[in-house]
Amino acid sequence: MSFLLKVLKNRAIIFSMFLSVIVTFTSFSAFSVNTVGSLSTSTSTSTSFIQFDAKRIANVKQSLKTGQAAKHTKKAYRYLIKKADLALTLINPSVIDKTFFPPSKNKHDYLSLSRYWWPDPKSPNGLPWIRKDGVTNPSTQTDDVDRPRLGRAINAIRLLSLAYYFSDDEKYAQKGVSVINTWFLDEKTKMNPHLTYAQSVPGNPVLRRSGILDGRIIPERVLDAITLFSTSAAWTAQKEAGMNAWLSKYLQWLTTSDLGKAGAQQNNNHGSWYRFQVAALAWYLKDDNLLEQAVIAAQKSLIEQFNDRGAQEHELKRTRGFFYSCFNLQALTRLANIAEKGNLSLWKYQSSEGHNLKLAIDYLLPVTRGEKWLHTSKNLEVSQLAQILGEGVTYNNNSEYQQVLRNILRDLASKKQLSSYQKRVYYEFALLKPHLM
Secondary structure, eight states: OOOOHHHOOOOOHHHHHHHHHHHGTTTTTOOSSOOOOOOOOOOOOOTOOOOOHHHHHHHHHHHHTTTTSHHHHHHHHHHHHHHHHHHHTTOOOOOOGGGGGTTTTTTOOEEOOOEEEETTTTTTTTTTTTEEETTOOGGGTTTSSSSHHHHHHHHHHHHHHHHHHHHHOOOHHHHHHHHHHHHHHHHOOOOOOOEEEEEEOOOOSOGGGGHHHHHGGGIIIHHHHHHTTSSTTTTTTHHHHHHHHHHHHHHHHHSHHHHHHHHTTTSSSSHHHHHHHEEEEEETTTOOHHHHHHHHHHHHHHHHHHOTTOOOOHHTTBBHHEEEEEEEHHHHHHHHHHHHHTTTOOSSSTTTTOOOHHHHHHHHGGGGGGGHHHHHHHHOOGGGHHHHHHHHHHHHHHHHHHHHHHHHHHHHHOSSSOOHHHHHHHHHHHHGGGGOO
């Protein structure tokens, strides 16, 4: 058996390798999270959604209660409740449950391993790990580190918040709030509000700005969940204040730490998701100046991200070029939606060289007409365009995007079996945006 296979089968070896590297960082401290700074901690309101449309989901809720909802919406609701009921049985994930220690030796500090990095078979001890773009090392996705647990916690919070909203059943709110409490608020179990040790690479002593990407699901999914939970007795003023303080400290880390500042300079999907996080948190916490800065930074990034045809050259260099092109546009279109809420614009923005969101979206559309994708892309999945097109319809009233989106969703509906990703895409449209189907 090769050394590489032995490493994959023996977590103790990986643990030893990892500790041999990170022990040198024990005294590292690049930031302070003891103060909130000047950020506002205003209480969210019932319409303060990052992604949801308050009026439209209220209409869906009413249609479900009166029995007037479309069949696909009823089916999506049943699927939601089934998944939420499973989430009720979840043991609340905590950042302190990992078996690896971060360099700080503090288990409250989030730690993950970069997924495309592997032990070097040419090195006696496998160090430093080497990169294989697009090939996930399964040993980076175990519960030895925090990324899988963060995903379980955030997904449960989102599921339970939607189940609570549509059903008005307090059990979903109580469980969802308890998951929030365990991950973010309880002094014994909470995550510290920073990502200093995210996407670490054994054998590489450099702290990685790319780890900021791990945090995108917090503003993406938790902020709207909090708003949905805010009508429940389980969501107390104390929890509201505590969560606002945590989010403010995290935003402060994003914008003032060395890693955060480095993340702000990236002009690929990492930079877009960084700016999305800043914009979402700034809008939620009522920091208008910071929101405007994030939108302007996104506008300026377009000239670096897109070529004259709209191709995203940074993403097309990857082995999964179509996926990463969509992934980047998902961040940019969500950021564009937040800009609209703040009376700013990214959807209508065009650089002096003609770079804009529509140009980049249109570059991807030929594959929806059956045309050959001209770049490298493993496992090309057309439904990755759905969310992007949905936002384009909502904010630009683009009839072409509407038709392409409907074709994608109809194709998913016709399939006998869907992947987990396809199922999530289809059911989210069926439940949250049925008017676009």
